[in-house]
Amino acid sequence: MTTQTGDSGVHLETEPLLAASHVTAGYGKTQVLSDVSLQVHPGEVVGILGHNGAGKTTLLKCLFRLLPLREGEVVFGGQSLSRRSSVETVRAGMSFTPSEKPIFRDLTVGQNLELGAHALRDRSDFRERLDEVLEIFPVLADRQQDIAGKFSGGQQRQLSLAIALMARPRLMLLDEPSLGISPAVVSKTFSTIRDLARGRGMSVLIVEQNVPAVTAIADRVYVLRNGSMVLEETGEQAREREVWWDLF
Amino acid sequence: MDLGLFAQLTVSGVVIGMTYALLGVSFGVIYATTKIFHLAHAVPYATAAYAAVWASERLGLGLGLACLVGLVAGTVAGLAIEFFAYRPMVGRNATLLTIFLVSLGISVAFPNLLQIGFGPDNKNLPGFQNRTYELGSITLSRHDILSVVVSGFLILAVVLFVDRTRFGRSITAMRTNPTMAAAVGIDRKSVYLLVLGIGSMLVSVAGLLFTLQGVASPTMGLAPVLTAFIAAFLGGIGSLRGAALGGLLLGLVSSWSALFLAVDYGPVVVFGAMFVVLLVRPQGLLGKEAV
Numbered sequence: 239m240t241t242q243t244g245d246s247g248v249h250l251e252t253e254p255l256l257a258a259s260h261v262t263a264g265y266g267k268t269q270v271l272s273d274v275s276l277q278v279h280p281g282e283v284v285g286i287l288g289h290n291g292a293g294k295t296t297l298l299k300c301l302f303r304l305l306p307l308r309e310g311e312v313v314f315g316g317q318s319l320s321r322r323s324s325v326e327t328v329r330a331g332m333s334f335t336p337s338e339k340p341i342f343r344d345l346t347v348g349q350n351l352e353l354g355a356h357a358l359r360d361r362s363d364f365r366e367r368l369d370e371v372l373e374i375f376p377v378l379a380d381r382q383q384d385i386a387g388k389f390s391g392g393q394q395r396q397l398s399l400a401i402a403l404m405a406r407p408r409l410m411l412l413d414e415p416s417l418g419i420s421p422a423v424v425s426k427t428f429s430t431i432r433d434l435a436r437g438r439g440m441s442v443l444i445v446e447q448n449v450p451a452v453t454a455i456a457d458r459v460y461v462l463r464n465g466s467m468v469l470e471e472t473g474e475q476a477r478e479r480e481v482w483w484d485l486f
Numbered sequence: 487m488d489l490g491l492f493a494q495l496t497v498s499g500v501v502i503g504m505t506y507a508l509l510g511v512s513f514g515v516i517y518a519t520t521k522i523f524h525l526a527h528a529v530p531y532a533t534a535a536y537a538a539v540w541a542s543e544r545l546g547l548g549l550g551l552a553c554l555v556g557l558v559a560g561t562v563a564g565l566a567i568e569f570f571a572y573r574p575m576v577g578r579n580a581t582l583l584t585i586f587l588v589s590l591g592i593s594v595a596f597p598n599l600l601q602i603g604f605g606p607d608n609k610n611l612p613g614f615q616n617r618t619y620e621l622g623s624i625t626l627s628r629h630d631i632l633s634v635v636v637s638g639f640l641i642l643a644v645v646l647f648v649d650r651t652r653f654g655r656s657i658t659a660m661r662t663n664p665t666m667a668a669a670v671g672i673d674r675k676s677v678y679l680l681v682l683g684i685g686s687m688l689v690s691v692a693g694l695l696f697t698l699q700g701v702a703s704p705t706m707g708l709a710p711v712l713t714a715f716i717a718a719f720l721g722g723i724g725s726l727r728g729a730a731l732g733g734l735l736l737g738l739v740s741s742w743s744a745l746f747l748a749v750d751y752g753p754v755v756v757f758g759a760m761f762v763v764l765l766v767r768p769q770g771l772l773g774k775e776a777v
Binding site for chain 1: 579658662663673774
């Protein structure tokens with residue numbers, strides 16, 4: 239049980255929604271993550287900062303079950319995900335948005351959104367979900383027949399969030415959502431992410447190199463360096479921190 | 487130019503081309519999604535033919551039922567290759583080259599197994615009443631019409647399935663962006679099984695169409711697989727319409743080449759056509775450039 243107050247006013251006297259304990263993982267003979275632990279609570283926006291190659295994307299892939307754990311455990315919503323597939327992870331209420339190619343470029347916007355709900359067993363409320371998502375991203379509403387690959391970087395990023403929302407996740411894992419978009423669009427995208435968390439009680443775990451963008455909206459921040467967690471602090475503490483380079 | 491001969495060669499080219507198109511789509515749907523160079527595609531082709539012959543000879547089934555047995559057996563053979571060979575290897579992160587070598591091994595070993603089980607002799611599938619129709623200077627057989635109609639119908643059905651259905655879209659998703667496909671909860675194993683099932687079913691039909699007029703022999707699957715991959719690459723990997731177009735053009739070009747060259751030069755023309763097209767458009771006729 240964690241007791242903590244983020245600057246959003248969210249009082250975290252709750253069981254964590256996601257708890258990763260002592261995670262070790264890697265590719266082939268290369269070990270990328272060593273003994274990494276983290277928690278995300280309901281309604282919380284958590285940032286993971288770190289340099290290139292620190293293991294941030296590997297960590298997200300482990301949490302989403304795209305990469306097997308060598309050691310440790312991932313518990314989501316009170317249930318262990320350690321032996322589950324990514325399909326079961328989606329059904330349990332977790333979404334993952336990769337940093338590169340976060341959409342299906344060859345398909346239309348409508349088809350992309352439809353795929354966002356692919357894993358759902360009950361699709362009877364698909365129309366309702368679609369309307370809900372289009373209300374959040376009205377720019378997509380009139381362009382459902384357009385090929386997604388023709389969108390600008392910012393629009394593609396919006397679409398990627400919309401795809402994730404179609405499954406109504408309890409936790410969104412976002413891998414570098416600022417990648418490939420202009421600073422003005424970064425700010426707008428992160429505001430949208432913050433609003434989603436605040437308005438819907440959804441949790442968000444963001445992996446980023448863009449420190450100001452993450453700290454602006456995060457309730458809590460971790461720093462990952464060379465595959466190990468070297469810092470955990472509140473969003474408020476992170477915003478007051480002037481020097482980051484010694485941590486990277 | 488003898489216009490009558492040209493018309494006859496064109497019709498023959500369309501007939502052969504539609505079969506090549508079926509082979510191209512059967513290979514393309516598997517390769518584009520799995521990236522496995524599935525040389526063992528020869529196995530369902532030959533399995534379908536031998537199973538139909540076996541059902542006809544041993545079980546005394548009529549031609550239709552024997553073909554149905556062949557179709558099921560060929561499809562199951564393709565699924566078995568995915569389930570028992572490719573899936574464990576992909577699960578252990580085997581490289582595509584390693585998987586290709588296993589596929590090559592299966593395609594080489596399988597004719598020997600057929601020879602051990604059924605003997606080295608060619609096998610006939612009895613019961614097909616072929617007859618020819620004269621349309622002016624053009625001669626067309628019942629088998630030609632059947633080949634065009636069945637191939638055309640199956641190609642259209644698969645294209646519509648991939649374009650219009652939820653399961654079909656999961657194939658496109660896995661083909662174009664495997665990471666995102668996993669992110670939205672598309673199960674790679676199910677999609678691989680689906681494409682192997684579709685591809686093996688199509689190539690089984692091609693094997694049966696061939697055997698209706700020809701004979702089943704242990705090595706019968708090897709040449710069609712080469713044709714299949716030429717058609718798929720010529721048309722553009724990732725595009726089922728491209729694979730179909732590639733196959734059709736191959737048939738026409740090889741047939742028209744008879745106007746100028748001896749029939750023995752057919753393979754030279756086919757590989758030459760692939761070489762020229764890929765030199766000008768490396769992505770194939772309807773394929774997209776790599777980004």
